[in-house]
Amino acid sequence: MTDPSRPEARSPRGFIDRRARDLAAERAILRAVSAVYERYGFEALETPAFEYADALGKFLPDADRPNEGVFALQDDDEQWMALRYDLTAPLARFAAQNWETLPKPFRRYAFGPVWRNEKPGPGRYREFVQCDADTVGSARPEADAEIIAMAAEGLVAAGVPDGAAILKINSRKLLNGLMASAGVADESQKLAVLRAVDKLDRLGPDGVRLLLGEGRLDESGAFTKGAGLNAAAAERVLAFTAAGAGRGETLSQLSNAIGGSPEGDEGVRDLEAIDRALISLGVGPDRAIFDPSVVRGLEYYTGAVFEAELLLGTTDEKGLPVRFGSVGGGGRYDDLVARFTGERVPATGFSFGVSRLAAALRAAGRQGLEARGPVVVIAFDQSHMADYFAIAGEMRAAGIPAEVYLGASGMKAQMKYADRRLSPAAVIVGEDEFAAGTVTVKDLDLGRALSRGVTDNAAWRAERPGQATVPRADLVTTIRAILDAGA
């Protein structure tokens, strides 16, 4: 039966189709978060899906692996272009390209899909939506604090209940200071230490200790080579990451742990300034804390780094607990525009993983609304199709979603169709109704509720629950009463 010449109907690996319910949740989040950003004075910007690959930075396609990390293709002039993997790199390109004419500091927000050519995982796709806000051209810690405050407000606007999310803040300068004081000078060893620290929440101190030292063997049997620190240095790193989970007291602990390295001290001063600004912005330690274990990526960031963690205790379809963890992150990146212009431009920003946030909220039951279908006008008598369209048009003119059934099936199947669309009502107009100048309106919501108590089909059909025949002129008011009752 399967013809090998026919294509198999399937979506590419790591890409998914999203239906009305998912889209409604996601669009609501985008609307709410965009409104917060605009209230803070950020302007909208949309850049193309494709950028020239060199503008995206690190992932220069070469002959061997042109698609590593990004989806890239060669234009007809032989130039490599690639789908953007985030919204920050395109912003840096835009800012550099238009620097002379932009009002500075330049504040913009953007949202849209980004693409990553990597192995998909649970809840992790190769195409997903981000919502991003950045300030380009301000080195002030208040710029970081403002971004953090907007992220906190954005979470609330998106529907995350108070106390269900926390913003965790750290500084790369602190981490660099830590390395200096722990005697880590080698660049690759630095990266290994950062990677190890980044896994603290997943592996715990013992796992991280192994990764800081010789290495770790995981349960699948795969071995991860460690950073090769000696025991004293490893303990020093662990002590640093264990410093508090608050703001003021954490800062003093951190400043002790760093022990006077110049870069570390600078990081402490930055965080102190951010703390003061957050207080004046009304963001307390219940919403944003300093957490020395936050690392965020590896190159790229030059100062403060932030991460939004969701604390909702959620469960999957099988009832197993799911930790959504990070739903967004960001930080200060002072060198990104300089890649284009040579001029160092301080910048800071934050990005929400919108798809992930929507999934988390839905899994937590905060966004449990099904997408409602339209009122369905039953195509009862083929010779009256024009009347059915007039009826649908009348409802649409009143702002009520409505459609005429356009399939070829009988009435029973049409009722089933309306039920599956989660339609609030069906409109039935047959010979009797036309003769009497009436329409029959069936309240499907009421029927859905009543059907739970009915066991006998004959009785169910005889009762015609929620069904009323009204004068044709009363159609819209009857439908609206049903809609209002359901709302």
Added chain:
RNA sequence: GCCGCCUUAGCUCAGUUGGUUAGAGCGCCAGAUUGUGGCUCUGGAGGUCCCCCGUUCGAUCCGGGGAGGCGGUACCA
């Protein structure tokens, strides 16, 4: 990338110690019910048993290779 598990109907999965017509539940379509969604009953459609090669009289089942899926791990700008 590395490690492990898996692949049989649209979905979830049985099963054949290698033998002739490969099953269930759910879902779908239809009828019981000339104009009515749920329940119940009845009937129906739907399968190259992931692909290729090998062993065999014979492979969905055994062996080798490949692809795809899932999970872990690495990477994640």
